[in-house]
Amino acid sequence: MTTATIIVAAGRGKRAGGDLPKQWQMLTGKPVLGRTIDAFREQTDVICVVLHPDDHDIWNTFGLEADAVVNGGATRDESVRAGLMAVKDHEPSKVLVHDAARPLVSKQTIQRVLDALEEHPGAAPALPVTDALWRSEGKAVEAAVSRDHLYRAQTPQGFNYAQILEAHLDRKTPATDDVEVARDAGMSVQIVDGDENNLKITMAADFDRAAQILGENMDIRLGNGYDVHRFGDGDHVVLCGVKIPHGRGLQGHSDADVSMHAVTDAVYGALGQGDIGQHFPPSDPQWKGAASHIFLEHAVALAAEHGFSISNVDCTLVCEYPKIGPHQFKMKAKMAAIMGISSDRISVKATTSERLGFTGREEGIASIATATLVKT
Numbered sequence: 001m002t003t004a005t006i007i008v009a010a011g012r013g014k015r016a017g018g019d020l021p022k023q024w025q026m027l028t029g030k031p032v033l034g035r036t037i038d039a040f041r042e043q044t045d046v047i048c049v050v051l052h053p054d055d056h057d058i059w060n061t062f063g064l065e066a067d068a069v070v071n072g073g074a075t076r077d078e079s080v081r082a083g084l085m086a087v088k089d090h091e092p093s094k095v096l097v098h099d100a101a102r103p104l105v106s107k108q109t110i111q112r113v114l115d116a117l118e119e120h121p122g123a124a125p126a127l128p129v130t131d132a133l134w135r136s137e138g139k140a141v142e143a144a145v146s147r148d149h150l151y152r153a154q155t156p157q158g159f160n161y162a163q164i165l166e167a168h169l170d171r172k173t174p175a176t177d178d179v180e181v182a183r184d185a186g187m188s189v190q191i192v193d194g195d196e197n198n199l200k201i202t203m204a205a206d207f208d209r210a211a212q213i214l215g216e217n218m219d220i221r222l223g224n225g226y227d228v229h230r231f232g233d234g235d236h237v238v239l240c241g242v243k244i245p246h247g248r249g250l251q252g253h254s255d256a257d258v259s260m261h262a263v264t265d266a267v268y269g270a271l272g273q274g275d276i277g278q279h280f281p282p283s284d285p286q287w288k289g290a291a292s293h294i295f296l297e298h299a300v301a302l303a304a305e306h307g308f309s310i311s312n313v314d315c316t317l318v319c320e321y322p323k324i325g326p327h328q329f330k331m332k333a334k335m336a337a338i339m340g341i342s343s344d345r346i347s348v349k350a351t352t353s354e355r356l357g358f359t360g361r362e363e364g365i366a367s368i369a370t371a372t373l374v375k376t
């Protein structure tokens, strides 16, 4: 008995706004769609994600995974139909249809729908309307409307697969959701308890609400890192992975990328997992001259292993020269690529020490960094 889940993610999220459609925007360190997919992993056999044709690059960039990925259509109905067709070869007996825009769906809500499907051809979560309802064409209240027997519909909406496929293929007019399609085709649909937290991200403010809900269970870790490398002979330095021509080089066992080392130690620090020296001992010849991205990649992978994603990194270089400003953009991009986060979550800045101390005397470069890690 195979259960398939179709996650419709082909909308443009116009009401939510932002640089990217809402399903690609970050919600406490993870893209909305990634959270939605993860919510179904344990309770379904097949996950099919329905994407806008323009979104395959961003899907690949985030490295999200599903059993099937298919293009959607201009309306939600069309997208659902594409998903239903795409899972046909898996021969599911039940199918759940879920909005990508509802990333906070709980295991309990999913289970209530699945349990009801044992007895009914259709089942969906909903919440009774509790506020008073009014009708108005403008600002003046024209009539009170009874809230009796009214529900706010949510997803996942679950169905007998063969029946909802037929209902969707026969449908000639638009529908608000799949329950409407099912009902109009004569299928009975059982209401199960919805969940206030299973909100649909629709407007920009819904991101804050969703983040707040996630925040109730959030584990936030802060780490700091500090590193110093002395100048020696050479014609360049490597800072945040960027090679910068300079009259002298930084000395060290590895490539002496002092700022990447500080960031790496900040990540280890947030995890309570020691420092670079512990994971990559300087006494070990295999790390001689090593490119420092190896260390940072290790720290980021360790964070993922512990269930944390990197929320942001702030790194300061202390030096008179080289001047960092002209390279900041490239440095942020390089660090972002290594850490798998967007560059607006990374800050690289610099200060002189007013000619004071070892950095002021241009004997070396120091760097401090802070990293925030989040587990939800």
Ligand SMILES: Nc1ccn([C@@H]2O[C@H](COP(=O)(O)OP(=O)(O)OP(=O)(O)O)[C@@H](O)[C@H]2O)c(=O)n1
Pocket: 008, 009, 010, 011, 012, 013, 014, 015, 016, 023, 050, 072, 073, 074, 075, 076, 077, 079, 080, 098, 099, 100, 101, 102, 200, 201, 202
């Ligand atoms: N052609 C469409 C339209 C919507 N959806 C999906 O249906 C869900 C619910 O739709 P809605 O919240 O209305 O999303 P958008 O259509 O993206 O939002 P907007 O109307 O603000 O543009 C979303 O996960 C959305 O990606 C879809 O797959 N294909």
Ligand SMILES: C[C@](O)(CO)[C@H](O)COP(=O)(O)O
Pocket: 099, 152, 153, 154, 155, 176, 177, 178, 200, 202
């Ligand atoms: C399916 C749905 O989520 C049920 O609440 C909703 O109808 C889809 O989104 P829209 O905002 O109504 O377009």
